[in-house]
Amino acid sequence: MESEYKLLSGAMVTLALATATLVVVPYLQLQTVQPSPGLKPYTEQQLRGRQVYIEMGCVYCHSQQPRSQSFAPDFQRGWGRAPVAGDYYYDHPHLLGTMRTGPDLFNIGARQPSVDWNLGHLYQPRAYTPGSNMPAFPFMFELKDKADPGDKVVNLPPSYAPPNGQVVVATPDALALVDYLIGLNHTYPVHPDATLPTTVKDQLEPAAEGAANE
Incomplete structure (x- = not known):
């Protein structure tokens, strides 16, 4: 019985240490972070699109975290600089992603600012990127014989246009x-020290100075 208590106590201590290291300490470090200069809050429409992004599972194939130039060729791929904590100030929940079946989308709004291109790419990715393994999302669109006033018609390449003169109309979700995707534009400059909150930098700088003087 005593060994069982020791095992349970050890497990609880390990869980407490893991929680402190992975949850409590990062929260304390980042709670003072402010939005990066140049970062804009999401509009109501963009927040709706962000929810669609989550519901469609886009985060399973796309990341939103370009890696540092010293670590990976993401910058050379045109995905932009490495992010800082303030870039995600308005993101709840964060959509960093864990894998890249498709390209990183941290700056897709800068790379592809065209509404027509993005709508067409959602309807049929291979019409715009030959060989793409991204699934098509035709259910986010309607086929109509004639567009109604206020409809957003998707201009597709002729070989992908629907037959019988029908038109493809984007739904409100599309x-x-x-x-939301066009709003993902983090090309504004950030200060090199912005990678850490002020409180953390204040803790690290004296230690760095002490090491330099040794």
Whole structure:
């Protein structure tokens, strides 16, 4: 019985240490982070599109975290600089992603700012990127014989246009998702020290100075 208590106590201590290291300490370090200069809050339409992004599972194939130039060729791929904590100030939950079946989307709004391109790419990715393994999302669009007033018609390449003179019309969810994607533009400059909150830098700088003087 005594060994069981020791095992349980050890497990609880390990869990407490893991929670402190992975949850409590990062929270304390980042709670003072402010939005990066140049970062804009999401609009209501973009927030709706962000929810569509989550519901569609886009985060399973796309990341939103380019890696440092010293670590990976993400910058050479055109994905932009490495992010800082303030870049995610308005993101709840964060959509960093864990894998890249497709390209990183941290700056897709800068790379592809066209509404028509993004809508067409959602409807049929291979019409715009030959060989793409991204699934098509035709259910986010409607086929109509004639567009109604206010409809957003998707201009597809002729070989992918629907037959019988029909038109492809974007649904509100498709329009919101594209608005969110175009809003992903983090090309504004950030200070090199912005990678850490002020409180953490204050703790690290004296230690660095002490090491330099040794």
